[in-house]
Amino acid sequence: MTQCWRLDDERQTLALASSGGRCPQVVYWGAPLPAGEDLTAITRISTLDVTGGMLDENPDLSLCPEASRTFPGQPGLIVRDQDGTPLLPKFHLDGVEVRPDGLTVICKDQGNRLTYTADFALDPETHVIAMTAALSADRPLHLHWLAAPVLPAPQHANDMIDFAGRWCGEFQMNRTAWSPGIRYRENRTGRTGHEHFPGLIVPCQAATNTSGEAFAFHYGWSGGHRMIAEELPDGRRQIQFGHAARMETSPSTEFRTAPLYAVYSSDGLNGCAVSFQRHLRDRVVTWTKPGRPRPVHYNCWEAVYFAHDLPVLKDIATRAAKLGAERFVLDDGWFGQRDDDTSSLSDWEVDPRKYPDGLGPLIDYVHGQGMSFGIWFEPEMINPNSNIHRAHPDWALGSEDQVLGRQQKALNMALPEVRDFLYERISKLLSTHPIDYIKWDHNRVLPMPDAAQTRGSYALIDRLRADFPDVEIESCASGGGRIDFGILSRTQRVWLSDSNDALERLKMQHNASIFMPSAVTGSHVGPRKCHTSGRVLDIEFRAWVAAQRHMGFEMDPRELTDHEARVLADVTAWWKDNRDWMYTADILRLDASDPSVIAEQQQARDGSRFVVFSGKSGTSPQIAPRPLRLTRLEPDAQYEISLRNRASATVLSRGNLALKEGPLTLTGAALMHNGVTLPWSFPESMWVLEGKRL
Known part of the structure; x- marks a missing residue:
């Protein structure tokens, strides 16, 4: 039967x-x-046949x-x-x-x-x-x-x-x-x-x-x-x-x-x-404030690292706000005796040397610039050189002679007393100050796999979320080391990678989009010379790659030239103008005929508009760009398309392309089957093509 x-x-x-x-x-x-x-x-x-050398019935x-x-x-x-x-x-x-x-x-x-x-x-x-x-x-x-x-x-x-x-x-x-x-x-x-x-x-x-x-x-x-x-x-x-x-x-x-x-x-x-x-x-994802626009992020890590100085941070906050930032995140270095990565993890008390009056003056100043305030924690970790490790060495997970990772051990999150301690320290800061964001880091692998560790971490986050429902949490683990639907049922953003190299980001974002929407994927404009790759990239390329996802900045804004500041402010303003519909847009990977092109089409749920990001990751094998075919358009509908950054065409793009002159109108069938031929461009550059259904 x-x-x-x-x-x-x-x-x-x-x-x-x-x-x-x-x-x-x-x-x-x-x-x-x-x-x-x-x-x-x-x-x-569908039942398989049976032949020689097999059982009389397939299991x-x-x-x-x-x-x-x-x-x-x-x-x-x-x-x-x-x-x-x-x-x-x-x-x-x-x-x-x-x-x-x-x-x-x-x-x-x-x-x-x-x-x-x-x-x-x-x-x-x-x-x-x-x-x-x-x-x-x-x-x-x-x-x-x-x-x-x-x-x-x-x-x-x-x-x-x-x-x-x-x-x-x-x-x-x-x-x-x-x-x-x-x-x-x-x-x-x-x-x-x-x-x-x-x-x-x-x-x-x-x-x-x-x-x-x-x-x-x-x-x-x-x-x-x-x-x-x-x-x-x-x-x-x-x-x-x-x-x-x-x-x-x-x-x-x-x-x-x-x-x-x-x-x-x-x-x-x-x-x-x-x-x-x-x-x-x-x-x-359970959103803290459903419907609220995703704020433009500023993170100070690659600007100051551990060298926190209140006047410098205020200057940086002022500049970030002028560029369009709406949230300021204070990264590692604000607590204990944290001058490098060798000490103070798990202490979670404000460093009086750097902040003699506490965090209040910086938070007030950030709010005065029209930005909300976020802060970095790494709750599941502990430095041997910390007050808590000296008081409770038994709270560390693993043996005493274990190999350290980033100069730290992991806390045993299965222990209720560990979770209670962390809750007390974190909730005290959240209760004392108007903080609406936590960058929650996890910078080493565990000394042994244990499901109880993960369940304990989940329990701590769940408790904090229940008591501070308006605080958004980003999952970071040396960048993209903890990205999955389990952690994202408790958080609202992921830090895809510690690399702010726009070329690397272009590739990573493209592949990660198979699983993750723009709304949760943090992407920041990094320094002119990338701190993790040493590559020097143009500001426009860096800005447009960040604008593909939840946009932010993570560099010292004091390094920007006037030209770079204008470009960054312009792209940020474009992102703000489009973020509401892009929040729910579908990210569609395009089949580019040129292997050097990494292209995607972000399309509104109702199909009324789209934007194509066509990134050039290397030198093309042929002279002229190959047509880029779009997808999921209505064949009989008319679409107006325009090249948002056409003014960026280089002097080596010498042809009289219509897209360089202004908008064009074509059917969805033409855009999908014939495609769009974009202007010639250098490697490490991006074309941004906007479209709307007429």
Whole structure:
């Protein structure tokens, strides 16, 4: 006997089937099926044949593949009993609870006294399916591995795309060919990690940014994850995501995965990207003041580092405000005896040497310049050279002889007394001063992975958010080391990278947009000579790259020439004029024919307007620019397009291009199929093309 269930929206159908009372498996996921489709027939037509060298029946690729059923790949659960004896669960379907936009599958193993629960929630507007798995028992067990509900990967795909990176080089895309065996990635650093962003894309054959089928996955957990993309000997493929193995260091009667967010797209990677962008912005993030324009940011880190001086900071604040900044963030160096990174983390008391009258005078001055005030913390860390470490060395996570990272250890966030202490210190500052923003940093990996550490950090943030709901929080971890939907359910902004190099940012922002909208992605105009790469870049390029996301500045404004100040003020004013509609805009990656061009189209939700950012990352292989084709326009509609920065054309752009003269009107069909030929430009430059539907 076969039982079937389905979830549907206008984009997709997800169908599950259980045969012989076993744990269900996904038998179909893709383009919508007719309402009357016989799912039992789908199950039967999808059953593999049996030939020589195989079992007489192929084991199910179930939501939790079981080794006890001779499943030939990685199992979905590895668990031991109280005495360490390995358990080999064999689940039987106990029931399925169906909701309008979701369902819950309950399976039981009576012999081992285990219950497995898989939950699916389909958002009909964003088209994201959020899935979790849970295991419960009547006595504490030791968990090695629990996968979120396991999904099949398409067999009409040649490769997969996942994401690697490093400090100052996050969100690097890797393409790996499918082949028999496993693509196995595990992050055991105790945070999301620069190196292993928990995302995966499986583009089907011939898929591009703008066309074709693609499947995408993101595991919303901040503590380190494992990803398995496996091709079985029989040709089937499975996708597994979960916490990094052995992260549950204590036995328990219940374990639960973080949500696995999954997306099917019939219009290329952009379909996946738009779903993730909208779901994160509209469903995951809880905004402090919904509808409030995103303020232009100023961060003083690369202007002063640890050398805090009140008159200098006031001067910088004045200049930042004149350029258009609306929020001033005081970075590391305001507390303890913090003159470098060797001391005072965890003390969190204002340094009386630098601020003899406290932070009040600086905050008042910043407010007087029309800006709000934010401040830097790194709550989960502690320097051995600190008052708190001397008083409570037992609060540090890991052994006494551990290798330090950035001269610091991590605090044990699983301890309630640690969380209470941090809450008291942080809340005292927030209660005493009008602070509306925290840059929450995390500058080292953990000495060992432990899920309790992540849950403790979540609990502290949740407590502060509950008591200070108007304070916005940015997730920073040496830049992009803690970016995921788990931390973003508690924060409102991420610091994508510590690199303010606009060329590096152009690439990183482009790839990160598959998962993140502009509204949460901080991007700052850095110094003329980048502090992390040594590269010298023109102010216009730096400004327009920052204007692609949540715009800010992070340089010493005293270095700006009059020309640079005018350019920066002009681009900032443009960003302010457009930020309201860009807040909810979809970021669409364009398929540029020139490999040196990194281009995207940010389009209003109603399609009424768009802006194209076409960045030049290097020298083109051909002389003249190739046409850039736009996407998702109405073919019969008329669009007026204009080059916002046409005055920036260099003297080597000598042709009489119409875009250099003024606006043009074309149909959506012409813009999508013929494309737009932009003027010639140097590497490390940006064209900004604005469009509106007439």
